[in-house]
Amino acid sequence: MSDATKNPLDRRSFLGTLTRAGALGTAALTPLATLAGSADEVTTGQPAAVEHIFLAKPYLQAVSPTSMSIRFITALPSYSWVEYGVQGSFDKKAHAITDGMVNANNRIHEIVVDGLTPGLTYNYRVVSKEIKEFKPYNLTYGTSIQSDTYQFSTIHPAAKEVSWLIFNDIHDRPASFAHLMGLNKENPYDFVFLNGDMFDYQTDEQQIIDHLLTPCTSCFATGKPMMFVRGNHETRGKYARNLKDYFTNPGGQYFSFQWGPVFAMALDTGEDKEDEHPVYAGIVDFDHYRVKQAAWLEQQLQSKACKKAKYRVVMMHIPPHYSGNAHGTLHCRELFSPLFDKYKVDIVIAGHTHTYGVHPPVAGTHNYPLIIGGGPKEGNRTLIRVKADQQALTLQMLKDDGAEVGRYEVIAKR
Template structure:
């Protein structure tokens, strides 16, 4: 199915009469009261998060408080998803994150989102307004028995939304299972509209309504007055910025490398504690890499924004090296893929790191890169393509 751009998506909305039934969900960013005379609408198409063999989260945003749900199914849209909390069906919110559960592994599903505007919410007097429905999209659940996995990795977009289409166009028709956004998608976070305009809308226009993406926090995602709210707009296992999962022959490890300067740097205003956060992750990782469910994975691959080597001697790099590198060595990590430096490079194993360190490029034209990743039972290969189409790095296990 071809993906539809945000403008076309909003233009194709239709109304739907719904009788009875209430069924939505919202995330921790609950009611954001809206005072608008604009027609009731979706602010962005839906986007997929935290996809597994049996479930997926679908997120979307409306411009007014509403009651929202999802209709889905393998062939017909005959199933309905909603969310409950403390006896309530979630409603009167704008930001929605609805989880589809009990799905079949390796199966194609169709879905659409539906929202019913709430125009009055007084005690014993609930009044609905217009109901809108999206186009129909498709997605595939993770295949638990897949022998291979492919993904695309982007980093350091830095509030340049046009870079998503520029870089993804380099992929041509090569298939992929998901996209990893490996940090610094923004310079800093100001508000919800920035997230929509600079990340969600460009990604949904290209792929994100039908293929999931992983949001990996970089040091610039820790900055700005809205930085503490961005987790509400994405979904992670256990709702932590660090996690691991199995897909294909790969045990994927996602780490949050935190800020790049000391915690007591004056610009942070005494309200960060990333040293402890990195140490907490290192302890978690030492346990995570021992779990039996990953023992049959052929490869262990780390995604983290700040590389532990080849990134100068700033505190973020040296502390990542101090806390993570011993764990990487202990469990024979096969590869680390990072960004941050704005200098693309492929660094083979050496005496300091017995694993390759792959670093994607920067935000400026001429240094931007797309990383293509593919792994099967025979090989693991990464290819780095610069924004002019030239391959500037390759590594194969």
């Protein structure tokens, strides 16, 4: 849990953010800029006229047949909850409870709505009541705010097909989300997967809001679950250790999930250089982390769910081949690639190189197809679409001008 979550709000540092936002005055910083009091108020540390608003709209995270994780961020410490129901009703309420206490006096919210019916569509909204004063025996609420109404669907365990979209290597270019999403047109999809390097390095909460949450909630994340595995760039910068406070994957930083005919595994491939490289200043240990993941991966590949699934899919940021000879690539090759071969992984989808390509199996090197998405500059960005049904898994890669630059089909063997 981050300081930002543990402590209600460090008003001074929050106001510091407001000053910077106001001073920069960029469109991207509008949500906070509109909140900024005068520079005098900020520099003297006096309370500014800060409103209770949503800094990030609700975004859907880990989903299961019976649950959905809903996250959002408020400007001020609050008590917040989700109201939901079916067919237009909001007759149910969910809030988060930790150790017998309802989560409150926080700004970064995660509410897991559970007890849901598999494969059903729900409408929902989030509500937040500012906590103005928190005395031991007298709590004073302030302004109440409510989001717009959105919808989500739970996973149907017997789903015969699944489709999803993959973004990789956006690198702090928020406009790329809407542009690439536009390439999908009206084609249906169940979820979105962010395959690393959404950022150049982690700076603060404002960056997470402006460069990921706002563009993603504007085009899909209020209604479709979003999973996010880190790239090497997400491990950099002073706010890298806070990033996980904003996201929930099904099981952690590396994770697996079953959806329809697909058993998917996401690997957190770490940094590209050696742990001892001076730029990491002695504070990373990705070698052990990758070794631990390899053991976990083998367990996943041996699981009944994986063996039975029609398609075994791996998504990871650093590809084990076609990615130079940096340590991260070589270590991924050494640890993960033999497992992909041994357990007959059907397809591996990566990013990192900024050179898109479809690499069919090469006997003795990698027996699985390896797909690498492009990015981040205009003319090199890609949207990957995957659709899996009972007959085949089809992957299509579109370049940002809409041209198809890659396609691969895996015929169901099981």
